[in-house]
Amino acid sequence: MRLRRILAIWAAKITEKVSVNIFHRQGVTWAGKIALRICPHILQELADQVKNDIFIVCGTNGKTTTNNMLCAALRAEGKTVICNHTGSNMLNGVVAAFVLGAGLGGNIKADYACIEIDEASTRKVFPHFKPDYMVLTNLFRDQLDRYGEIDTTMNILKEVMQSAPSMKIIVNGDDALSAYLAMESGNPYITYGISEQVMDEKDSHEIREGRFCKKCGAPLTYHFYHYSQLGDYVCTGCDFRRPAIQFDASAIGIGEQLSFTVEDKRITANYKGFYNVYNILAAYAAARSAGFALTHFNDMLKKFNPENGRMEQFMVKDTHIMLNLAKNPAGFNQNISAVMQDEAKKDIIIVINDNAQDGTDISWLWDVDFDRFNKADIQSITVSGIRGFDMRLRMKYVDISSTLEMDVEKAIRERVENGCKNLYLLVNYTALFSTRAILKRLEGEK
Amino acid sequence: MDAQDKKLTIGHLYPDLLNLYGDRGNIACIMQRCKWRGIEAETIEFNSGDIIDFENLDILLLGGGSDREQMIVCEKLQEIQKEFKAYVEDNGVVIAVCGGYQLLGEYYKTDKGTMEGLHLVDIYTEQGEGRLIDNIVLESELFSMPVVGFENHGGRTYIKDNQPFGKVLYGAGNDGTSGYEGVVYKNVIGTYLHGPLLPKNPQVCDWLIQKAMERRYGQVELAKLDDSQEEEANAYIAKRFVKS
Numbered sequence: 295m296r297l298r299r300i301l302a303i304w305a306a307k308i309t310e311k312v313s314v315n316i317f318h319r320q321g322v323t324w325a326g327k328i329a330l331r332i333c334p335h336i337l338q339e340l341a342d343q344v345k346n347d348i349f350i351v352c353g354t355n356g357k358t359t360t361n362n363m364l365c366a367a368l369r370a371e372g373k374t375v376i377c378n379h380t381g382s383n384m385l386n387g388v389v390a391a392f393v394l395g396a397g398l399g400g401n402i403k404a405d406y407a408c409i410e411i412d413e414a415s416t417r418k419v420f421p422h423f424k425p426d427y428m429v430l431t432n433l434f435r436d437q438l439d440r441y442g443e444i445d446t447t448m449n450i451l452k453e454v455m456q457s458a459p460s461m462k463i464i465v466n467g468d469d470a471l472s473a474y475l476a477m478e479s480g481n482p483y484i485t486y487g488i489s490e491q492v493m494d495e496k497d498s499h500e501i502r503e504g505r506f507c508k509k510c511g512a513p514l515t516y517h518f519y520h521y522s523q524l525g526d527y528v529c530t531g532c533d534f535r536r537p538a539i540q541f542d543a544s545a546i547g548i549g550e551q552l553s554f555t556v557e558d559k560r561i562t563a564n565y566k567g568f569y570n571v572y573n574i575l576a577a578y579a580a581a582r583s584a585g586f587a588l589t590h591f592n593d594m595l596k597k598f599n600p601e602n603g604r605m606e607q608f609m610v611k612d613t614h615i616m617l618n619l620a621k622n623p624a625g626f627n628q629n630i631s632a633v634m635q636d637e638a639k640k641d642i643i644i645v646i647n648d649n650a651q652d653g654t655d656i657s658w659l660w661d662v663d664f665d666r667f668n669k670a671d672i673q674s675i676t677v678s679g680i681r682g683f684d685m686r687l688r689m690k691y692v693d694i695s696s697t698l699e700m701d702v703e704k705a706i707r708e709r710v711e712n713g714c715k716n717l718y719l720l721v722n723y724t725a726l727f728s729t730r731a732i733l734k735r736l737e738g739e740k
Numbered sequence: 741m742d743a744q745d746k747k748l749t750i751g752h753l754y755p756d757l758l759n760l761y762g763d764r765g766n767i768a769c770i771m772q773r774c775k776w777r778g779i780e781a782e783t784i785e786f787n788s789g790d791i792i793d794f795e796n797l798d799i800l801l802l803g804g805g806s807d808r809e810q811m812i813v814c815e816k817l818q819e820i821q822k823e824f825k826a827y828v829e830d831n832g833v834v835i836a837v838c839g840g841y842q843l844l845g846e847y848y849k850t851d852k853g854t855m856e857g858l859h860l861v862d863i864y865t866e867q868g869e870g871r872l873i874d875n876i877v878l879e880s881e882l883f884s885m886p887v888v889g890f891e892n893h894g895g896r897t898y899i900k901d902n903q904p905f906g907k908v909l910y911g912a913g914n915d916g917t918s919g920y921e922g923v924v925y926k927n928v929i930g931t932y933l934h935g936p937l938l939p940k941n942p943q944v945c946d947w948l949i950q951k952a953m954e955r956r957y958g959q960v961e962l963a964k965l966d967d968s969q970e971e972e973a974n975a976y977i978a979k980r981f982v983k984s
Contacts, residue, residue, distance in 0.1 A: 438760065439873050439892055443806040501764075505756055511812070513756075654875065655890045657934050660765030683973035687939050690969055691768050 299340075300400040302333035306393040322382045326390030340392040341423035344376065344407045347584050348423065351410040352451065353431030353472065355625050356573045357383065359604050360431055361410040363577040366598055368406050370590035371581075376407040381602060383410045385418040406584075413447045414440075416454040424458040429580050431572065433471040434503060434522060434624035435661070437653030444503055448475060455479035464580050466572060467537045468524040474508040477537065486541035486579040489526070491518040492548070492568065493631075501623055501661045509534045521568070521631070522624040541579040543571055549635060557582075563595040566605055566616075567632040569625075603726040605632075610736045613710045613717050617733060620644075620720045621652065623661040629720050630663065634670045641713040642672055643705050645679040645725040652723045656681050665692040673714045676705045679725050703732045710736070746960070747780040748798040748952050755803070756787040757813050758839060763803030765936035766835065769945050770799060777963045779949070788816050794827040798952040804838025804934065807850070814843060814855045821858055828860050833952045834928040837937060841922070841930035842895050850895075861925045863902060865895040868916070876911030876933060877982050878921050883943040888977040889933030891921075897932075899923045905931050910981040927951045940977065942970045 306329040313321030329336050341348060351361040358381040365377040378391035388409055396402045411419055430451070433444055441447055452475055455463065465476040467485035476483040502523040507514055512531025519525035528535040543561075546568075547553035553562045554571055556578060563574055574595070581588055600606060608615040620626040633640065648654050659681075667675070667689075675696040677685040682698050689696040699705040702725070709717050721729050752767055767783055774781035786792050805813060817824070828834060834844075842848045845863035848855040857864070871894045878887040887906050896915035904914070905922025913921035914932070922931035929944070931937065938945040946962055953960040 435760075439890075442871075443760075445806055445808060501759060506809075506812075655873075655892065657762035657765070657890055657936055660762030660768070660936050660939070661759075683969075683976045684940070687969055687973045688765075691765070691772050691939055693772075 296400050298333045299336055300398070302329040302336050303393050303396050303400055304398065305329065305332055306390065307398075310390070310394055322380055322390045322394070323384070323386045325394060326382075326386030326388070329393040330386065330389050337389050337392060337419075337422040340396060340402050341407070343402050343404070345405045347426040348407040348409065349427045349429065349580055349584075350416075350419075350425040351408070351429040351431065351576075352413050352416060353429070353466070354413075354434040354436045354622065355628075356431040356569065356576070357381070357410040358602060359570065359573040359600060360429060360576045361408050362600060362602075363573060363598060364429070364580050365408040366594050367577055367581045367588060367591055368408065368586070370594040371586050371588070373405040374403060376402060376404045376409070378409055379602075381410065383412045384415040388415075388419050413451060417450055420454045420457055425461050427462050427464055427580060427583065428455070429464045429576050430466065430472045430476065431576055432466050432469045432524065432624070434622055435501070435658065436622040437655070438658075439653050439655040444471065448508075451475055452479060455481050462583065464576065464583055466524070466576065467539050468520060468526070470514055470523060470527050470536070471504045471508065473537055474534070478509075484541070484579060484583050485537050485539050486543075486575045487536070487539040488520060488543045488546065488571065488575075489539055490544055490546070492520060492546045500627055500663055507531060507534050521628060524572075541575060541582065543575050546571060559591075561595070562592060563598070565595075566635065567628060569628040570605070603721070603730045606730070608733045608737050610706070610710050610733065613713060613715045615706075615717045615719060615733060617719045617721070617726075617730060619723070619726050621722045623658050626662040626720070630666050630670075633718055634666065636716070637671065638716050639671050639673050639714045640716040640718055641674045641676070641709045642667075642718045642720065643676045643678060643702075643709060644685055645702055645719070645721040645729060646677070646681040646685045647679045647722055647724045648681050649724040652725075656684055659684060659688050664688060664694070667694055668692065674709070676709065678702050678705050679722070702729055706732060706736065745778070745780075746953065746957055747782070748774055748949065748956070749796050750781060750783045750799045750801065751792065751797040752783055752785045753792075753800060753802045753840075754788055754805075754813050754816065755785050757809040758803040758805040760804045760806065760838070760934075762934060762936040763801070763837065766801060766803075766837070766938045769936075769938035769942075770949065773942065773945050773965065774949060776965055779953075788812070792820055792823070794823050794832065797827070797832065798956055799833045799835065799948055800827070802834065802836040802840030802843065804840060807852075810839040810843070811855060813839075814857075817843060817858055818856065824858060825860055828926060828928055831927045831951070831955050833948050833955065835937075835948055836928070836930045837934055838893060838932055841932060842897065844923075844928070844930045845897070848895055861902065861923055861928060861930065863897055863899045863923055863930070865897040867894050868896040870894070872912035872916055874911050875977060875981050876913070876921065877909045877978050878906030878913075878933075879909055880906035882924070882947060885941070885943050885971070885974060886978045886982075887933065887937075887941050887944060888974050889931075889937050889940070891932040892934070893932050897923075905929055909978075927955070940970060940973045942967050
C-alpha cells in the first residue's frame with residue numbers, strides 16, 4: 295500500500311500549496327480530505343510511524359495555544375514533532391498534519407506528535423490511532439447550535455477515553471467537569487491546577503457550568519473560583535471533590551508578564567491573560583509526564599510567538615494592536631479580564647460573525663459580562679462583523695455607547711488615525727483570519 | 741396614569757438550572773426598559789429550594805436548560821403547581837422560553853420517558869426526529885414589527901386551538917409543519933425563540949411590561965423610547981432571512 299500512500303501525500307501537498315494562500319485553513323482541510331480519499335488507512339499508517347508518544351489536546355478553550363506550546367517545548371528539547379499548528383482540528387485537519395509532515399517517499403520522521411482535536415471529532419479520529427496522552431483543558435458552553443449541550447460533548451469524550459484504556463489523561467483538576475470525566479473513565483490520569491486563590495471572583499455573576507455534581511446531582515460548593523466554574527470545589531452530597539493536584543502552580547503573577555512557580559521552578563512568559571497560566575501549565579505537565587526534564591522551557595516561552603491571533607501583537611504606524619480570539623462566554627470574559635489588567639487608555643473593536651464555523655447562534659453574547667467594560671479605562675468601542683447590529687445592542691443594554699462600522703478594515707484604519715494608540719481587537723472565529731490578514735497588510739504599509 | 745414611580749418585580753425561575761442561550765439577556769432587557777422609563781424594577785432569582793411568593797411578582801421568566809436539568813426543574817415545579825396556576829389565571833405575566841415553554845403544557849414525551857408538565861396551558865410536546873436549529877422570523881398578531889430570534893429544540897409542541905405567538909415566515913416553529921410558533925394564553929407567552937428574544941424584539945418586552953403594569957396599577961401609558969438600534973437589529977435579521 296506504500297504506493298497509494300505516496301500518491302495521497304503528493305496529491306495533498308500539491309493541494310495545500312495551491313490552495314492555502316487563497317483559502318487559508320480551508321486549504322489544509324482539503325489536503326487532508328484528498329489524502330484520506332486516495333488512501334483510507336493513511337492516518338493509521340503514518341501515526342504508527344511516530345517513534346515515541348502521540349499527544350492529543352482537547353477541551354473548549356486553550357487547545358491551539360496549549361498544543362503549539364507543547365510542540366515548541368518538545369522541539370526545544372531537540373525532538374522532531376508533527377503538529378497541526380493552524381488549529382485545523384477535525385478529522386481532515388488531523389490527517390493533513392501527518393500527511394504534510396511526511397516526506398515525498400511516503401514516510402514521516404517524527405519522535406512525537408502533538409495534535410489538537412475538536413471534541414466532537416475525537417470519535418472520528420480514534421478509530422485511526424490511539425493516543426498515548428490526552429490533555430483535557432476545560433469544558434465550557436460553546437456553539438450550542440453545533441455541539442449541543444455540554445452533556446453531549448462529555449458523553450463523546452467518555453466514550454473515546456474508554457476506547458483507549460491505557461491513554462493517560464492530563465487533566466485540569468480545577469474544572470469539575472473535566473476532572474469528573476478523567477476520574478470516571480477508568481484511564482490513568484495526571485492533574486494540574488492552581489491551589490491558591492488568585493482573583494477575587496466571589497461577586498461575579500459569571501455563568502458557571504456544572505453547578506451540580508455529575509456523580510450524584512447534589513450542588514457543588516466552592517472555596518473559591520478562578521473564573522467561570524474553575525476553582526476549588528467539593529460536592530455536598532457525595533465524595534466527589536477537586537482531586538489532589540500533581541502539577542500545582544503557585545505564586546501567580548499577572549500583569550504585563552505572566553509568572554508562576556511549579557515544581558520549585560519559576561516560569562515566566564511574555565504573555566497576558568490569567569487563562570494562559572493554565573495553557574502553559576498544561577503543556578508543562580504533559581511534557582513532564584512524558585519524562586522530559588524541560589530545562590529549555592523558559593527559553594522556549596521567551597521565543598514563543600503564536601502567530602495565530604491568540605494575543606498576537608501588531609504595530610500599525612504608531613498604534614500598538616493586540617488581536618485575540620473570543621468565541622464563547624468563558625473566553626470572552628477572560629479577554630475582558632486581560633483588557634482590564636492593562637491600565638492604559640484603550641480603544642476596542644469587537645468583530646462578531648455568525649458563519650457556520652462560528653456557530654450561527656450568537657445568543658451567547660448575552661452571557662458575557664460586558665458591564666465590566668464600564669470599569670475599564672476605555673476611550674471608544676467600535677462594533678463590526680456580520681452581527682455588528684447585535685453587538686451594538688448588547689453594548690446599549692450595559693449602558694455603553696458604541697460605533698457600528700461593518701467594514702473591519704475601515705474600523706481599524708479609523709482607530710489608527712484617531713485613536714489612543716492602544717487598540718484591542720476582540721474577534722470570533724471566522725473573523726480572526728480576515729482580521730489578521732488585514733493587520734498583516736496594514737503593518738506592511740509605510 | 742403615568743408609569744413613573746411605579747415598581748415591577750420580576751421573578752427569574754431557577755437560573756441555577758435553566759440558563760442556556762443567554763436568558764440573562766431577557767432579564768437585562770426588561771430591567772433596562774423599565775429603568776429608562778423611570779419604573780423601578782427588581783429581579784428576584786429563585787434557585788431550587790427557594791420559596792416563591794407569587795403575590796409579589798409581576799413578570800415571571802422561565803428559561804431553557806439541558807434535558808437533564810429540565811427534568812430536575814420539572815420536579816421542583818410540581819411542588820408549586822397550584823400557586824403557579826392561580827397566578828396565570830389571575831392574569832400574571834409569564835415569558836417562558838424553550839424548555840420553559842415545554843414545561844407549561846400537559847407533558848413532554850421523550851425517548852427516555854415522559855415529563856409531567858405544569859398544566860398551565862392546554863398544549864403538549866413530543867420529541868421528534870432531529871433538532872430544529874436555525875434563525876427564525878415570525879409575524880405576530882400582537883405587533884406590527886416582526887419577531888426575530890433563534891430556535892434550537894428537539895421537542896415538537898402541539899398547541900391545539902390555542903392562539904399561536906406568531907406565524908412562521910422563516911424557520912421551523914412549534915412542530916416544523918403547522919407554520920406557527922409559540923403560544924399566547926392570557927398574559928402568558930410561550931416560545932422557542934431565544935437569541936435572546938427581548939432585546940431585538942422591544943415590542944415583545946414592552947407588551948410584557950404593559951400587561952404587568954396594567955395588572956398592578958390599572959391603565960398606564962408607557963413612555964416611548966428611542967428604539968432605532970433595536971429596530972435596525974431586528975430589520976437586519978428579518979430582511980436577511982425573509983425573501984419578499
